[in-house]
Each structure stands twice: as structure tokens, then as C-alpha cells.
Amino acid sequence: MVINSQQSSQQIQLEYRQLDSIADIWPIAAAHFGEILALHDPHAKPEVQLTYTELNRQLQAFAAGLQSLGVQPGERVALFADNSARWFIADQGSSMAGAVTVLRSSQANPEELRFILEDSGATVLLVEDLACLKRLEPLLGAIPLKLTVLLSDEGTENNLVDNNSDISPSHRFNFNQVFAKGAATTLQAIPKDRHQLATLIYTSGTGGRPKGVMLSHGNLLHQINALPMVVQPEVGDRILSILPTWHSFGRMVDYYFLSQGCTQIYTSIRYLKADLQTYKPHFMGSVPRLWESLYEGIQKQFRSQPATRQKLIQTFLASVNDILWCGAPARV
16 A cells, blocks of 8 residues: 555555554554565665565564574674665664664774773674674674674575684674574564663764764664655655764664655665666765765866857856746756
């Protein structure tokens, strides 16, 4: 079923306001948006496309897999990875299992990641890939991790890392192995309270040691419930996702537009210009520096054009600017 009327959108927001856990959004979204494409990662190998129904199934399977591997409600789960469909599944699957997620980029300094593990009290580590895990391994000896999961498909339980690893082979799994565990069990219900801690987002540490910002489920849900007053996307609108999802702004952009039935398309600096042309997104969360970089590239190309073409482009841009100043809708 596709929701596209204002009345139906208001009904969905009403359902969201009753929730006590951020992860409870996704079964509701699946019920309303079904076969609408939720996540599209055109640059993954293989390419990833998940409808809302498929996404919810994968979230539940990953959550059940974590539970079967001993992850308990309230347990800290460190997620050291970057933007991808699997990041979203690991993040919200962990929340669905009742865990508290601890976020940072896989590209951060290994010493910083070790500090975050210790400071947060994380006992479970979800990591981007084998290369990232190997960078961390020499620093993990004193950290009581009971479970490590790669978000890649590399290896098997017994050969994910070197034989001299401090992590027990019986407690190492890759992404698909967690799904296999989840397929063999049922997701267990957990206590829910919007005041419970949902996530720890760590600062970059430029002013000293990184500091963990504590956000409750209620904090995250407030954004979902407040943002319709700012922006009202339509079901099926395309969202280009480039901001780091381990930052609070990038994360909330993704959560909100997905809660509204949009299609999230993953991109990066490398692919951004081509993806803007290919997918023609309706919305995109960004920061000023990104647009400054694009502007500089456009200006460089513009200056290389013949004088007559430069004059034509300037005339067109002046006309567009006049239209926008007259109050024409910015959305196309």
C-alpha cells in the first residue's frame, strides 16, 4: 500500500508519537510503504536495493541474530563503520535487539576507537571489515569483548582474524552468519521506555578526549515527530545520503526521510556529481563545505568556456535567481 495523502501522513505521524523505541518505526513504515524502495546503494558490490518490507525483515533477522549470540537489553554495542545499507541494518538491528549503540567511523584513529570502547563499556563490536578489525586487534587485549561481528562477508568463524588474536574464534562472526543465527530463532520482545539510553555519539576529540553524547529513544523520536513542521517529503521522494551516519545530523536526516517513505540512495564525494545527475534527488542533507566544493568545481568549468557561453549562462542564472527571490517553490 502506498501512502500519499495528507490525512494518511498525519495518521503515520500519530502512530510514531505513540512509540517508546526508535526501532519500532520500521515495522510501521513497512506496513505503510511496503514495496516502495527504501535503501539503494548503487555503488556496493553487489548493488543493494531493499524495499521497506525487505528492510524490516532484515532488521528483525539481524536483531534476532544478535540476541541469539547473547546480546542483552541495555548492552553497549560499538559500531565502527561508515555509510551503507549494512550500517543502517546493524544500527537499527542493534536497537531492535535492545542494545545501546556506540558510534564512530571505521577510519578513525585506532587509539581513539580503543578509548571509545573502554569509555563506553562496550562488550560487542560491529566493525566495517577485516582490515579495520586488524588495525584494532593489537589494542583489544584488555577490553572484555564477548562478540565481534564484521559487516562484510569476509571469512568464516574460524578464520576471520589471525590465529594469535585475543578474540576467541567462537565469538567472531560475519554479517551473513548473524543473519543465519537470526533465521533459526525468533526476535524476543524487550522492555521499552523512551527515557532509556539509545545511543552514545562520540565527538571527534579535537578539544581533548572524545566525549560520548547520551541520547535517549525519546530524543531521537522527538526529531521524527518535529521535522514534519520543517519539511514534508512525499512517499517515494529520492534522498541522496552522503553525510556521516555516525554524526547526529546525518543520522537524523536518514531516520526522518526513511520514516516518511522516501528512497535513500547512498553516495560519496567520489560519485556525488554523477549521482546528482543520475538520480535527481528531491532532498539531500549536507554541510556548507560540500556545496562550496561543488561550486568551486562548477566555476572552474565555467571559466573554461568561451566568452559567449559564459554570458549565456550568467543570463540564465540571473533569471533563476529572480524567480527564487519572487517566492517560487524551491522543490521541483
